[in-house]
Amino acid sequence: MAWIGEIDLGTRPTPANDKALVSLIIDGQAIEVPEGTSIMRAAALMGTTIPKLCATDSLDAFGSCRLCLVEIEGRNGYPASCTTPVVPGMVVRTQTEKLKTLRRGVMELYISDHPLDCLTCPANGDCELQDQAGAVGLREVRYGYDGRNHLAVEKDESNPYFDFDPTKCIVCSRCVRACDEIQGTLALTIEDRGFASAVSPSQGQDFLSSECVSCGACVQACPTSALMEKKVVEIGTPDRAVVTTCAYCGVGCTFRAEMRGEELVRMVPWKDGKANHGHSCVKGRFAWGYAQHQDRILNPMIRSSVDEPWQEVSWEEAIAYTASEFKRIQAKYGARSIGGITSSRCTNEETFLVQKLVRQGFGNNNVDTCARVCHSPTGYGLKTTFGTSAGTQDFDSVEQADVIMIIGANPTDGHPVFASRMKQRLRQGAHLIVVDPRRIDIVRTPHVEADFHLQLRPGTNVAVLTAMAHVVVTEKLYDEGYVRARCDWDEFQDWAEFVGQAVHSPEATEALTKVPADLVRDAARLYATGGNAAIYYGLGVTEHSQGSSTVMAIANLAMATGNVGREGVGVNPLRGQNNVQGACDMGSFPHEFSGYRHVSDEATRKMFEQAWGVPLSAEPGLRIPNMLDAATDGEFKGIFIQGEDILQSDPNTTHVAAGLAAMECVVVQDLFLNETANYAHVFLPGSTFLEKDGTFTNAERRIQRVRKVMEPKNGYADWEIVQLVANAMGLGWTYGHPSEIMNEIAALTPTFKRVNYKALDEHGSLQWPVTDAAPAGTPTMHIDAFVRGRGHFVVTDYVPTDEKTGPRFPLLLTTGRILSQYNVGAQTRRTDNVLWHEEDRLEIHPVDAEDRGIRDGDWISLRSRAGETTLRALITSRVAPGVVYTTFHHPDTQANVITTEYSDWATNCPEYKVTAVQVMPSNGPSEWQQSYREQAAHSRRIAGHVAAAE
């Protein structure tokens, strides 16, 4: 349902490429609109609202409610204005005596089978049916209310976030069409015919057990309260709204946070959001209850040893203790003995401040970010080949793609809102290639089927991509004109000679990759010759020993086929967390300042030295895994960790725990006592995205505002907390608002030169580079030339991982995420999303399960050379024989106890996706799980509190 003040034009706009204008007369007024526009939309554009119920401008016109009838001179009857396009010279009347009579008649029929409980209805006036009753002047219902009706049909309250009340349903099909046209799941239908017609999830199931993915599109589309958020039922309708940006995945959906006073009533996707265009997923739309969860820690706490219970203290004492500990450690062990970790969940401004605290305050470059463990190979690979560490396109570009190749990404689970856009494009006829060890949902989903699924063995991405390149080169499918004009031709020839070797052919690599050679050949031909070809990839590319090589192999393939530098093509990393792109942009890596400039670059360093008034180190600092190594060696003693749970998210948990335990001061700034906090000495309570101002940058380089909708429950926004620490260390920061931090970022970062809050408010969002030459931003990169000049082909030899299967560990484990949970689950586990995923399970192929006597749901032991854990089995052919898969959302499982220290050769991004394991039946938790639970319970004690916070 549209927010009050938000205009619903009734039908969708015509495609942007349709520029011809049509003149017509509506109610005596002349208007010009693009050809193909409906009469309803044309009228709405000139300010005339034609009554309607089944029409809304987010859906295709349907023409079922018969309320939007109009009269057209020279035409018989009363056509529906939503389905009738304008034609030149048309004369339309939207309000006549006959039309009034017809509309009242329609409304009488609707109302005769609708409960008359408007005063107690949760819609509470925010109801299009009620609006239309008023609009048509309905004063009586001649049929009475005693005829056959649906008023006794039971509510479906199964979904934790919304109710379906069939008594309020007018069977307009808006929910069914939203599920089809926006979400693309097709979970809803209208069952039966005539009077018996009813909305039905899946095959007559309730919403929770149906295929519904709880994206909320149906709820938003419903014109009555038939589909209504439970929070609105509980609290009442909102009375104000603030537009802000979601804090979950890298799609970066914008939402209206709809409030009543200081209470958040609901999050509704913003129609004008340029990343999501009014769509949402179950996390952003509904899973925000963690912000008010009882587990949130709101008071600062300190302790001198992790064996002691936490002591709640004032902010002043906590900050003073933090600063004094860092100073003490540096005095004793040297300036390089401490460092910090920035968070991809925090804002650009907060991230910038943390790295500034480290470089300016700690006097070293020991700063890293959680992108280390996800997309650091993207930064390395795309900077090397193209010249900038970011994706090449905006999300809208997918609408121009003819071939979509998804590599190592599971967009329907990880980036669901963009996946819906992708599915709509595929349904229009674009081709799909999926390269993934698992049969992910998009391989075959309603009305979508991949042309090719290359179900490769984990760890062989480079071999498969090189085999595809072999086909492109040996069959001369490359775009020579593009390569000669845009890239280094000599380098291309070296690369072509390499990939053209017989050893790289699909036939030669089949034994290694397990992908049939003919599939690789056909996929390569489709990618190279199918028109605009766009690659979308995720952590299945980066989290390998060869992560950076794979990114460069992707870039090579795109350049060779001329698929970079225009709409519909490109290389697009799907970023995991909301602000991975931004955290990387802001100088969170130990070797570079904001804007990806190396610390050894003298001119850049001098600029920062001048701005910050201190000398800065020209040497790179430690990466997260190197910090942990140095800690176990006694050389790294203190760390400031903002919004990151390295104990759960980083590989080889035992080693992470040992590193943290070896430090003298671990400071954790977070919402909850996360797993890392079990080893912390200072806990600084964080604020949620609802409680602060700032910006996030999404996967398409789009900088978007985060706006405060309520006061921070912990007392301070995160940027204020970092400033308090900085000032306790003597840095004298004086930021009064995050906009001032952005001004500093812009002054020091050429790609952000024209970014400021005023410009963001004016444009809604801006995609960097935002420069004097491109003040409105840059949706598509490398249009006329690559940022580095000529595109750089890199020979990417396939160097197999050293993680090998063998008799002790014969299976390969790969890990990933699921739709309802987010990353380490700290937020989503504290919402009703646990109904869909209450535990991590191990997917295992039926053959492997049978070999081991494992039945579906059995407890199993999962063991690698790094560690052992216990979880339940899910038997499925989604994984190939020899491959098992699990998620890492639950600390009780801690999948990263299993993963190893192997990492990407260029960036140390962990090799989460390939671990040799054995799986056996089990009847109890592993030794590690038992000892960890005891340690966690012991560590979470808070003096004066009866129970631990988690």
Next chain:
Amino acid sequence: MSTDDHLIYMANQIARNFAASGVEAAIKATADHITAFWDPRMKARLFACQAKGEAGLGDIAAAAVERLQGQPAQ
């Protein structure tokens, strides 16, 4: 894996990934990569391993380390 072993492993891994570009180019690329991305302590530790003669570095990585040791410190 001890820290020393880890650093040696990392250096060899970098070298292996540059090896296809030819020995001389790989030595240079390996040295450049370590210069660009390694903390000074990591480099010093790797050099110390090399000096002790127990590094276990492959030919390309060893040559890269020698080249780096010949460079003036920043």
